[in-house]
Amino acid sequence: MDPTRDNPILRFTAFWWALGTFFAIAVVIAAIYLFDRQPAETPEEAAAEARYKIREQVDQAQKDALAAADFATAIPAMAKQLAASKPVAVEKPEQVVPGSPTAEKLAAEPADSGAGATDVDALTPAAGTAPDAAVMELGKTQFLTCAACHGQNGEGGPIAPPLAGSEWVAGPVSNLIRIQLRGLEGPLTVAGKDYNFAAGMTPLAFQTDEQIAAVLTYVRNSFGNSAPPVLPEQVKMLRSEVGKPMLKADDLIKP
Numbered sequence: 001m002d003p004t005r006d007n008p009i010l011r012f013t014a015f016w017w018a019l020g021t022f023f024a025i026a027v028v029i030a031a032i033y034l035f036d037r038q039p040a041e042t043p044e045e046a047a048a049e050a051r052y053k054i055r056e057q058v059d060q061a062q063k064d065a066l067a068a069a070d071f072a073t074a075i076p077a078m079a080k081q082l083a084a085s086k087p088v089a090v091e092k093p094e095q096v097v098p099g100s101p102t103a104e105k106l107a108a109e110p111a112d113s114g115a116g117a118t119d120v121d122a123l124t125p126a127a128g129t130a131p132d133a134a135v136m137e138l139g140k141t142q143f144l145t146c147a148a149c150h151g152q153n154g155e156g157g158p159i160a161p162p163l164a165g166s167e168w169v170a171g172p173v174s175n176l177i178r179i180q181l182r183g184l185e186g187p188l189t190v191a192g193k194d195y196n197f198a199a200g201m202t203p204l205a206f207q208t209d210e211q212i213a214a215v216l217t218y219v220r221n222s223f224g225n226s227a228p229p230v231l232p233e234q235v236k237m238l239r240s241e242v243g244k245p246m247l248k249a250d251d252l253i254k255p
């Protein structure tokens, strides 16, 4: 045996060196563990963190929200605005209150009556109102388009019914405007005669509001017809009809 190995002093120092080294490493590991910890990693911890963030936002929002005193000033101001606001036109059928004047008005119109045909007809001047001479002149030039099918004197022909003596021409203005803007097809009765033209009447929406009002005024006051004039604003109110499918007699208000 090596005598130096068995030296008690050497054994004593070696023991303490080993112990010291062990503790030094333990301290280093503990330090690394303590100072290098990562934030929440498990799904539960991550979810909890999201909740804390939302909680923070809610607390902040509640802090920023109106105080009771603010409501005291805001409500009268809002009430004033509400009282001053005008009622908004009903846009969807389900908004109409059953039995209300609006419901009754809509029931009087055909289902596919466009943008408020009865509102348009309400604007028609009283019976006996004479048409403006300049409007009649303009209407006469515009009528060339119609004459191609309906005849020079609105007498009708092989491809179109008569306009002379037609109850449609003398009837509601919204019908006439809509016929011109959307066209008309299918069986039709005019002045007691049944017609069914294969091609129907194509939409003729290319004229201005003034031109359409003038030609319809002209037709209503020529060939023996006599009815109040048609106004450009009435045509304008029905412009949204352009581009919709051609009308059938059932889509019109009975003259």
Ligand code: HEC
Residues within 6 Å of the ligand: 143, 145, 146, 147, 148, 149, 150, 159, 160, 161, 162, 163, 166, 167, 168, 169, 176, 179, 180, 184, 185, 186, 187, 188, 190, 195, 196, 197, 199, 200, 201, 202, 204, 215, 216, 219, 249
């Ligand atoms: C391409 C031919 C054609 C042209 C152009 C035409 N129409 Fe018609 N129109 C018809 C036909 C066809 C009917 C019948 C539709 C049906 O069968 O449902 C008709 C029906 C009508 C009716 C309802 C029925 C009646 O006789 O009263 C009016 C009103 C009318 N047209 C006005 C006009 C006016 C106004 C113009 C000119 C801006 C015009 N049309 C241009 C072919 C035409």
